[in-house]
Each structure stands twice: as structure tokens, then as C-alpha cells.
Amino acid sequence: xxxxxxxxxxxxxxxxxxxxxxxxxxxxxxxxxxxxxxxxxxxxxxxxxxxxxxxxxxxxxxxxxxxxxxxxxxxxxxxxxxxxxxxxxxxxxxxxxxxxxxxxxxxxxxxxxxxxxxxxxxxxxxxxxxxxxxxxxxxxxxxxxxxxxxxxxxxxxxxxxxxxxxxxxxxxxxxxx
Amino acid sequence: xxxxxxxxxxxxxxxxxxxxxxxxxxxxxxxxxxxxxxxxxxxxxxxxxxxxxxxxxxxxxxxxxxxxxxxxxxxxxxxxxxxxxxxxxxxxxxxxxxxxxxxxxxxxxxxxxxxxxxxxxxxxxxxxxxxxxxxxxxxxxxxxxxxxxxxxxxxxxxxxxxxxxxxxxxxxxxxxx
DNA sequence: TGAGGCTAGTACATGTATTAACTAGTATCT
DNA sequence: AGATACTAGTTAATACATGTACTAGCCTCA
Numbered sequence: 001x002x003x004x005x006x007x008x009x010x011x012x013x014x015x016x017x018x019x020x021x022x023x024x025x026x027x028x029x030x031x032x033x034x035x036x037x038x039x040x041x042x043x044x045x046x047x048x049x050x051x052x053x054x055x056x057x058x059x060x061x062x063x064x065x066x067x068x069x070x071x072x073x074x075x076x077x078x079x080x081x082x083x084x085x086x087x088x089x090x091x092x093x094x095x096x097x098x099x100x101x102x103x104x105x106x107x108x109x110x111x112x113x114x115x116x117x118x119x120x121x122x123x124x125x126x127x128x129x130x131x132x133x134x135x136x137x138x139x140x141x142x143x144x145x146x147x148x149x150x151x152x153x154x155x156x157x158x159x160x161x162x163x164x165x166x167x168x169x170x171x172x173x174x175x176x177x
Numbered sequence: 178x179x180x181x182x183x184x185x186x187x188x189x190x191x192x193x194x195x196x197x198x199x200x201x202x203x204x205x206x207x208x209x210x211x212x213x214x215x216x217x218x219x220x221x222x223x224x225x226x227x228x229x230x231x232x233x234x235x236x237x238x239x240x241x242x243x244x245x246x247x248x249x250x251x252x253x254x255x256x257x258x259x260x261x262x263x264x265x266x267x268x269x270x271x272x273x274x275x276x277x278x279x280x281x282x283x284x285x286x287x288x289x290x291x292x293x294x295x296x297x298x299x300x301x302x303x304x305x306x307x308x309x310x311x312x313x314x315x316x317x318x319x320x321x322x323x324x325x326x327x328x329x330x331x332x333x334x335x336x337x338x339x340x341x342x343x344x345x346x347x348x349x350x351x352x353x354x
Numbered sequence: 355t356g357a358g359g360c361t362a363g364t365a366c367a368t369g370t371a372t373t374a375a376c377t378a379g380t381a382t383c384t
Numbered sequence: 385a386g387a388t389a390c391t392a393g394t395t396a397a398t399a400c401a402t403g404t405a406c407t408a409g410c411c412t413c414a
Contacts, residue, residue, distance in 0.1 A: 009252055012339075014263050018251040022316075026309065030316050033323035036331050037224060043338040044221030045265050046345070046352070047214060053351035062370075074195040075186055081392060086191050088222050093371060095394055100370095117379045117392040132203065139199075139207050146210035148344035149337065154213050157337045160330055161220040162189075167325035168223070174230035175223070176372090239400075258362060270401050272364055277400095294362040294409045353402085 011042065040161075047145055055137045059130065060104075064089065066134065068097050069106060069123065073131045077122035079112060090176045106130055188219065217338075224322055232314045236307065237281075241266065243311065245274050246283060246300065250308045254299035256289065267353045283307055 009017070015035055022028040052063040061069070064087070071086045072078065078086075084094045098121060101107035106127030112118035123131065146154055186194070192212055199205040229240040238246070241264070248263045249255065255263075261271045275298060278284035283304030289295035300308065323331055 009255075009259065009263065011263065014248065014252055018247075021251050022312075026312075028312070028316050030320035030323065032328060032331050032335075033319040034316060036323050036326075036335055037228075037319050039335050039338045040217075040221050041225060042265060043342045044217050046342050046350070048218060049353060050345075050351045051214075064370075070195075071191065074198050075191055078186075079392080082186065086186065086188065088219060090372065091393065092373080092395085095392095096370070099394095112392090115380075115392075117377095119393065135199075135203075135205070139205050139211060142210040142214050143207035144348050145341065145345070146207065146213050149213075149341060151209060153337055153340075154209050156333065157341075158209075158213050158216050160326065160334045160337075161216045163330070164322065164326060164334075165220045165223050168227075168322070171321050173223070174227045176226065241400075256362080267402065268363065269365090269403080272362095273400075276364090289362090292362075292410075294407095296363065 015039075050145075051138060051141055055134065055141055059134050061134065064093065064097055065101060066138070068094065068101065068121075069127060069131055070135070072107065072121050073123055073128065073135075077120045080119045080121060083121055084176075088176070101127075192216075227322075228315060228318055232311065232318055236311050238311065241270065241274055242278060243315070245271065245278065245298075246304060246308055247312070249284065249298050250300055250305065250312075254297045256295045257298060258295070260298055261353075265353070278304075 015038060019031045019035060022034065023031055028034075048063060052066075056063060056066045067087045068083060068089070071083055075082070075086065080094050080098065081091060083089075084091045087094070089097075098107055098109055098119075102109050106124055108120075108122045108124055110120050110122075112120050149157065192215060196208045196212060199211065200208055205211075225240060229243075233240060233243045244264045245260060245266070248260055252259070252263065257271050257275065258268060260266075261268045264271070266274070275284055275286055275296075279286050283301055285297075285299045285301055287297050287299075289297050326334065
């Protein structure tokens with residue numbers, strides 16, 4: 001083995017090991033960047049997985065399904081395209097998801113009047129009732145997560161994450177269709 | 178429409194609108210937590226998607242494929258289970274992915290000697306060469322992303338993200354199998 | 355030593371994402 | 385008005401992750 005016994009590695013000792021080898025053996029330079037993106041990715045995955053498993057699946061919703069209903073709930077009836085932008089999904093994903101949510105009875109889909117191509121999404125009454133309940137649980141869970149940071153820390157974190165993604169106009173970023 | 182014309186909504190005005198309605202119309206309390214998790218999720222998705230589209234897909238790798246090869250590269254030959262822990266995937270995902278990466282010729286899979294149930298993953302020579310090149314591009318791209326924050330800000334961000342996920346022992350978090 | 359329980363990995367069915375190709379409606383420009 | 389280009393949405397093929405159920409190997413302890 002080149003890296004010693006990896007049996008006891010946890011995430012942080014892996015990051016440390018990785019950074020050391022990347023720098024010393026291969027001469028890569030941007031270690032802090034690697035560490036940052038690894039940590040960002042991991043934090044998001046852990047939190048998302050927990051919310052989906054503990055809140056949404058028990059209500060028969062996928063994480064994506066929740067996100068789509070959430071923006072539809074709060075941003076009023078909106079076009080599928082807008083929903084895709086706000087949720088960060090592709091238009092095709094919204095189209096597919098909408099189909100199942102309509103079948104489940106939580107979403108309405110009607111053609112737009114101004115633009116005949118567009119589709120307006122809105123919640124059904126049942127969908128609205130469900131969202132209030134699901135979001136109640138979701139919000140409690142979110143608070144448990146966020147609560148390990150002070151409000152000040154939370155604000156800093158939001159600010160830094162925002163800065164990270166909004167400054168991306170500085171280079172050519174690949175986004176979804 | 179209950180929410181006014183949503184046509185001009187971008188992510189941040191949506192968050193603002195959502196928070197206002199959640200608080201005023203429905204009486205939900207943990208707005209900062211909602212904002213934090215929405216922002217975290219979004220930042221991670223945007224950065225990940227960009228890296229995958231601009232670096233990994235052109236090399237014929239999925240994001241997950243890259244992650245698996247990455248930990249295998251740096252943490253030496255390791256058991257599939259360990260790889261699952263480090264990448265945050267399920268064991269089944271590692272098993273499936275390994276199958277395709279072995280077929281692609283970048284990964285070796287051999288049975289463990291100590292434990293006959295386990296499987297040891299390691300890079301082939303070709304896989305090793307590929308990783309060096311792919312990671313070079315990956316690391317440059319990471320640096321472009323991280324570079325919009327000062328090193329000090331990057332460190333704070335890493336620290337806060339770490340605090341967020343490592344304090345989770347305080348409550349019962351759902352993790353993958 | 356052998357029964358029961360545990361663990362690593364895999365196969366399968368399912369769900370859901372992606373891209374690319376397509377349809378149909380809209381906008382523009384002459 | 386008509387040709388052309390563009391845009392919204394859907395569909396189809398494909399990729400991949402999940403949970404569940406299973407197999408096979410290990411461990412313990414009586």
C-alpha cells in the first residue's frame with residue numbers, strides 16, 4: 001500500500017492525506033480550493049439526505065418533488081421554465097416531475113393564456129394542505145441543523161456561499177439547459 | 178396570483194418572497210435556517226454541475242466516477258466499503274460504479290486476503306495517468322471557483338461547513354446504508 | 355465445533371436525472 | 385404576410401443511485 005493502512009480513515013483525515021499527497025507527490029497547488037469544494041459538497045449531501053429521509057420520503061415525496069412543490073407554493077402559479085430556474089432542475093426534469101405530481105393530485109397544470117407554449121403550475125388544495133404540514137416538519141428539522149451555528153455564523157455562511165456563486169459571472173460557468 | 182407577477186423572480190428575490198410569506202402568512206419561525214439550507218444546496222449544485230460539465234464529462238467520467246477514482250487514487254488500495262464512506266455513496270452505488278470503471282480499464286478489483294468478503298479497489302496504470310490529467314484540470318477549475326473568496330474567507334467557510342456537519346451527533350441524523 | 359448473528363458485496367426493481375431530438379407556438383424582419 | 389429563428393415543453397434513450405433482498409464469509413460464545 002502506498003498510503004499506509006487506510007482502514008482508520010475518516011473524511012477529515014482523508015482530506016489531510018489527499019492534500020499532502022497532491023502537494024508533495026504531484027505538485028498540485030490549490031489545496032485550499034480542493035478542501036473547500038470537498039467540504040461544500042459533503043455538507044450539502046449530508047444535510048439533503050437527512051431531510052429527504054427523515055421528512056420527505058415518509059410523506060411520499062422525493063427531494064426534487066418537495067422542491068418543485070415548494071417553489072410552486074410560494075412563488076404562486078408559475079411557468080414550468082421559471083420553476084426549473086428556481087429549483088435548479090432542467091426543464092425536462094420539471095416536466096417529468098410535474099407529470100407524477102399531477103397524477104398524485106398535488107399539482108395543477110394548465111396551459112398559459114398569454115403564451116400558448118407555456119404551462120402554468122399551481123398547487124391543488126390537497127397539495128397546499130400537504131405542503132403546510134410537510135414544511136412544518138421540514139422547517140423544524142432545518143432549525144435543528146442550523147442551530148448548531150449561532151445566528152451570526154449562519155449569516156456569515158449564507159453570505160460566503162452567496163458570494164461564491166454570484167461572483168461566477170467572472171468566468172464561464174456551465175449551467176443546466 | 179397570490180404572489181404578484183413571478184416572471185422577474187431570481188433566486189434571491191424568491192428566497193426573500195418565500196421568507197416573507199412563510200413568516201407572515203403561515204407563521205413559520207426558522208427563516209434563517211431555511212435560507213441557509215437553500216443557499217447551501219444551491220451553491221453545491223451549481224459548483225458540482227459546472228465541474229462535471231466542464232471537466233469530467235469531456236473525459237468520459239461522471240461526477241461519481243470521478244469521486245470514486247479520486248479517493249481510490251489518494252487513499253491507496255481500499256475496500257469498497259471504505260470508498261463508500263469517503264465518497265458518501267451507498268455500498269450498492271460503489272459496487273455498480275466499480276463495475277463500469279473496471280470495464281473502462283481504470284479500476285482494479287481484487288478480493289481481499291484478510292477478509293474473503295471484501296473487495297480491494299485500486300487504480301490501473303491507465304487510471305492513474307488519467308487521474309493526474311483530469312485532476313489537473315479539476316484543480317484549476319476549483320481554484321477559479323474558490324478564488325472569488327479570499328483565503329481567509331475560504332478558511333472560514335470550510336470551518337463553518339465543518340461545524341455544521343460534525344455537530345450533527347447532537348441529534349439523530351439519517352445517513353446512507 | 356457448530357448455531358446464530360453480523361458484515362461486505364452484489365443483483366434486481368424502481369425512481370428519477372440527464373441530453374438530444376422533436377413539436378408547436380412566438381417573434382422578428384423584410 | 386411569410387420565411388426564419390427562437391423558445392417552452394415533452395418525449396425517448398440512457399445513466400446512475402437508491403432500497404431490498406440475497407449470498408457468502410467472519411465472529412462469538414456456549
